[in-house]
Amino acid sequence: xxxxxxxxxxxxxxxxxxxxxxxxxxxxxxxxxxxxxxxxxxxxxxxxxxxxxxxxxxxxxxxxxxxxxxxxxxxxxxxxxxxxxxxxxxxxxxxxxxxxxxxxxxxxx
Numbered sequence: 362x363x364x365x366x367x368x369x370x371x372x373x374x375x376x377x378x379x380x381x382x383x384x385x386x387x388x389x390x391x392x393x394x395x396x397x398x399x400x401x402x403x404x405x406x407x408x409x410x411x412x413x414x415x416x417x418x419x420x421x422x423x424x425x426x427x428x429x430x431x432x433x434x435x436x437x438x439x440x441x442x443x444x445x446x447x448x449x450x451x452x453x454x455x456x457x458x459x460x461x462x463x464x465x466x467x468x469x470x
Contacts, residue, residue: 392430399425400439407446 403425406418426439 389430393432393435396425397427397435400449404442 367455370427400422403422409415424427
């Protein structure tokens with residue numbers, strides 16, 4: 362096989378691989394966007410005054426939050442949301458040794 366045929370073959374294979382990777386990346390991005398739309402729907406339901414609707418929101422939230430389309434950092438965010446709602450407040454400041462103004466010696470105003 363002449364050299365020109367080999368070059369054409371290699372370029373063609375690289376083009377097919379490039380297209381396949383592009384389609385894969387696009388599909389993954391679309392799946393992640395769709396998952397976030399579902400999560401938004403779930404979170405809107407969880408704050409409902411109707412207990413059945415809130416329960417449905419949390420049930421679907423648990424399912425959607427475990428899909429493989431969500432990145433690990435996004436999953437950490439969802440875990441923080443659910444733990445905060447469950448009463449495990451992650452927003453508590455860490456103890457740095459500084460307890461703030463001394464109420465016995467400083468005027469708190």
